[in-house]
Amino acid sequence: MQSVAYGPDGTLFALTGGELWAYPAGGTGRVLVARETAEDRFDGWLDVSPDGHWLAVTGFEAPTLFKVGSFAPPDAPNAESRCLLRGWNKYRFPDRVFYSRMCFTGDSTFWFGRTERRVTRYDFRYWRLPNLTEFEYSGFSDTDCQHVTTVPGTSQIVIDCWSRERGGVAYWSGDLAQPEARVTKPVGTTEHCNGFLVGSDGRYYVSDHQRVLIYSVGRNGFHLDLTVELPHCESTPKLSLCADARRFIAHCFESKLVCAIESGTGQMRGPWDWGVGKVNDAAIAPDGLAATVGGSSKKLAVWDLDD
Structure with a gap:
């Protein structure tokens, strides 16, 4: 199970x-969305837009964007084939190497980060050839982009940058209308810092070695609210955050363990071994009540x- x-x-x-x-919410079955072809190689990650209308399959091959449609009703003539009947369109990107997950904004414009000094925007609101905007996000000659994410409910993007000269990780943020850089480095991060999420509470959830750092952001920059230690994690954790x-x-590379953490208190439940082998990817449901893990056993x- 890849993603x-x-x-x-x-x-x-x-x-x-x-x-x-796809496993429709509230249902007991599943439907086949697409199969890999010589042109469409599914070797990366899945990301769903906030409105649920777009699904991106990205990785180190040219990625594919799907427009989400409706599922086949149970009594449809070919329902037993488990395939979608209608409403799915797709766009295959030009041959580009994407080094990070896609990042959707609320208006269905999405971004991706590359290990170069550029960020590219594609606009699919009208389902036509994408409106592409590309710009340099930093004036630093030694800075590479690692991850890109958006602040929920805004058009702001935040970029996780690694600087060879400065060491550690800085964060660049800007607005789509006025992409001006604001580079800061959260206190307490190390060279092991690798990825982050911005929650609907406005806080930054930063993955560092064997721990998660939770920051609030104010006029004077980042303020460390909470540090959650993950002693069972031997590397930098990957995170999935619920809607509120x-x-x-959190789970770690090459590990079989997953844990759940309360954002307000840092209370950890687990870690659990859910019997899927080494965990490849994990996601928490929007309501925060359930989680799904895919692993090396090819099981979910x-x-x-x-509970």
């Missing part, structure tokens, strides 16, 4: 063995976090 992601309505998407599957940011889950595990 898993939830849509805003609770629909679960899973990428495994060259096939993309009250809870998130769905867990009730309130």
